[in-house]
Amino acid sequence: MTNVAAKNPRKIAVKATSRRAGAKASARSNLPPKPASNRAERAAERRGAIIEAAMDEFIARGFAATRLDDIAKRAGVAKGTIYLHFKDKESMFEELIRTAIVPLVVRLSSTPPPPGASVRDMVELFAQNFIKEVASTRRGDLVRLIVAEGPRFPAVADFYYREVVTRGLTGMRALIELGINRGEIKQKNLAQFPQIMVAPALIAVIWQSLFGRHAPLDAIAMFRVHLDLIFGERRMA
Amino acid sequence: MTNVAAKNPRKIAVKATSRRAGAKASARSNLPPKPASNRAERAAERRGAIIEAAMDEFIARGFAATRLDDIAKRAGVAKGTIYLHFKDKESMFEELIRTAIVPLVVRLSSTPPPPGASVRDMVELFAQNFIKEVASTRRGDLVRLIVAEGPRFPAVADFYYREVVTRGLTGMRALIELGINRGEIKQKNLAQFPQIMVAPALIAVIWQSLFGRHAPLDAIAMFRVHLDLIFGERRMA
């Protein structure tokens, strides 16, 4: 019987402006001028904006304290739009972590191995990449976020353990064994605890996240000292 | 009836919130069979129960997701009672961290230094204490909680930095310098980054908290390997 329309008559005429608001919503970060005439493109763009905004908000406030209204506002999108892309807040969070972690792992694990490099060089290169890409960027806060919310999101913790921790440690163990075989590393037991190799890098990430503003830490210099412990002090060049 | 009277504008303008921190001198060892006829004692007991319960809840759920109703229920107290002891949720959280951290620091920093101990022995002893007291107890989750909530509670992060981090690092630096002077430690630069010395211990704490159930880590064995890197591999006994 459509008396529903009568129920809310005021909203009918009002619209005109809000459509244009959509156009100015490209305020999200600094994307290059993108026409995006195609529907699917626009949708993908919006999805990207939501992910970007959600990442910022979750990092800044944590899962529970983050409001979807704020994410929507930051993404330049209505709240309902979020639900076109994600089932609910929780799965949005989990999916977010996944889509942020995977390319990070890919990038870090696909660094070209220099030809005649020593194991030390390889580890140092990796650590430099890691510190540059993670410790001094928003991605570092992402690691902190995982540490913070992990226990409440077993799916996230498991994913992180599987995709990042075991992979990273396996790779590092291989590198350590190579170093032992080549005679670069004396301490045989190190292969049992690859965690030791990366510990300072992780500490640096957490440090920057918590105390960075207050007391910055030269992560790379620290890591070099750490490498000196493992590979022996380097002849100065 | 007449709950409309709640609008009543004249209210008792009292409530200089009771900071009755003075009399807390009750032996808070055994909980269940305690008449505690004395009023101050009972109050202190309740306060303790609230702190205990709040700690559990905050660790399990984080700040934002923790409900005061749950804390009250767990502490066996009505919600209003919490507000007799704490101004609000936020200051409760901050005070909580403080009251939990201080005795921990005291205990760890007041370990009796064995007479003829080497620097390595001292560090190892400290690490064993730390791992035993922190990594494998609820206190480890406390560290994780600080990492998690620190950025949203600058007061907490600052406190932790001042009372724990700088203290710990200063002490560790002194120990390292002693080790260098005694010839136990070769790597002179280590004194610049005492963080390296404790990094594996912290990693162990975080590991247990996140992955412990899934993949336990022998933190003490790991730390020994780490010490071998710094002090040289030990002659086997």
Added chain:
DNA sequence: TGACAATGACTGACCAGTCAGTCATAATTA
């Protein structure tokens, strides 16, 4: 009995998730 401690029902703000309605664009027809 008076003073204070404790209670828990209540309030109001807040927020995740919904859905009726809108409209730009794509698809279809003439």
Added chain:
DNA sequence: TAATTATGACTGACTGGTCAGTCATTGTCA
């Protein structure tokens, strides 16, 4: 090609539930 219709992305007011904080009332000790 232009006109017409169909689609579904998008919106934002709204709902129902939750929860921090309050305070009138009740209980308890000295």
